Amino acid sequence: DTGVSQDPRHKITKRGQNVTFRCDPISEHNRLYWYRQTLGQGPEFLTYFQNEAQLEKSRLLSDRFSAERPKGSFSTLEIQRTEQGDSAMYLCASSLPGAIMNTGELFFGEGSRLTVL
Amino acid sequence: DAKTTQPPSMDCAEGRAANLPCNHSTISGNEYVYWYRQIHSQGPQYIIHGLKNNETNEMASLIITEDRKSSTLILPHATLRDTAVYYCIVRGPFNAGNNRKLIWGLGTSLAVNP
Numbered sequence: 001d002t003g004v005s006q007d008p009r010h011k012i013t014k015r016g017q018n019v020t021f022r023c024d025p026i027s028e029h030n031r032l033y034w035y036r037q038t039l040g041q042g043p044e045f046l047t048y049f050q051n052e053a054q055l056e057k058s059r060l061l062s063d064r065f066s067a068e069r070p071k072g073s074f075s076t077l078e079i080q081r082t083e084q085g086d087s088a089m090y091l092c093a094s095s096l097p098g099a100i101m102n103t104g105e106l107f108f109g110e111g112s113r114l115t116v117l
Numbered sequence: 118d119a120k121t122t123q124p125p126s127m128d129c130a131e132g133r134a135a136n137l138p139c140n141h142s143t144i145s146g147n148e149y150v151y152w153y154r155q156i157h158s159q160g161p162q163y164i165i166h167g168l169k170n171n172e173t174n175e176m177a178s179l180i181i182t183e184d185r186k187s188s189t190l191i192l193p194h195a196t197l198r199d200t201a202v203y204y205c206i207v208r209g210p211f212n213a214g215n216n217r218k219l220i221w222g223l224g225t226s227l228a229v230n231p
Binding site: 004040041042043044045091093105106107108109110111113 | 224
């Protein structure tokens with residue numbers, strides 16, 4: 001078990017550029033979540049996948065944001081035409097399916113820190 | 118999900134117990150209390166959770182009052198590596214819907230001092 005991994009850990013980009021983040025969840029976890037965290041705040045929910053299906057998106061996820069999980073394994077989060085307000089830590093988390101024998105625990109990756117200049 | 122209230126910051130001497138309080142006065146009967154922590158520049162890490170009874174694991178103990186309106190996370194022998202932001206979260210039973218509705222708040226920034 002290598003845990004949830006995210007890539008890249010840090011990204012600096014200029015306003016207007018596109019960026020893509022990748023998340024590899026724990027292999028047996030079918031549920032995958034993306035959160036955004038700005039400095040001094042707690043994580044805010046962005047979107048959620050069960051297998052390859054994107055089941056919910058927060059209103060925080062504007063049209064410039066898109067997330068995919070094509071084969072139900074890794075996921076990507078793309079931000080188009082980045083703005084300075086997009087600067088944040090983007091966190092990916094995964095969890096086990098079902099309720100039985102499940103603590104409901106979310107397993108987080110280290111996050112991808114985006115700085116938009 | 119119920120909202121929680123935590124002190125913004127606390128200090129603790131290394132080797133002493135750290136007691137982190139959380140108020141959740143509007144908690145519903147089927148809602149659990151979860152604690153996560155986030156060490157600087159890392160993702161949050163699950164610590165412990167409970168419903169009604171006190172809970173203990175290798176990381177911490179969770180004391181929930183009888184009326185369930187507040188709880189305390191106890192780190193019995195704090196070390197410098199326990200310096201982190203601690204989040205108290207209330208959520209419904211185990212399903213993904215309740216995971217995505219978590220309201221994280223600002224947490225308590227715990228500083229463990231040598």
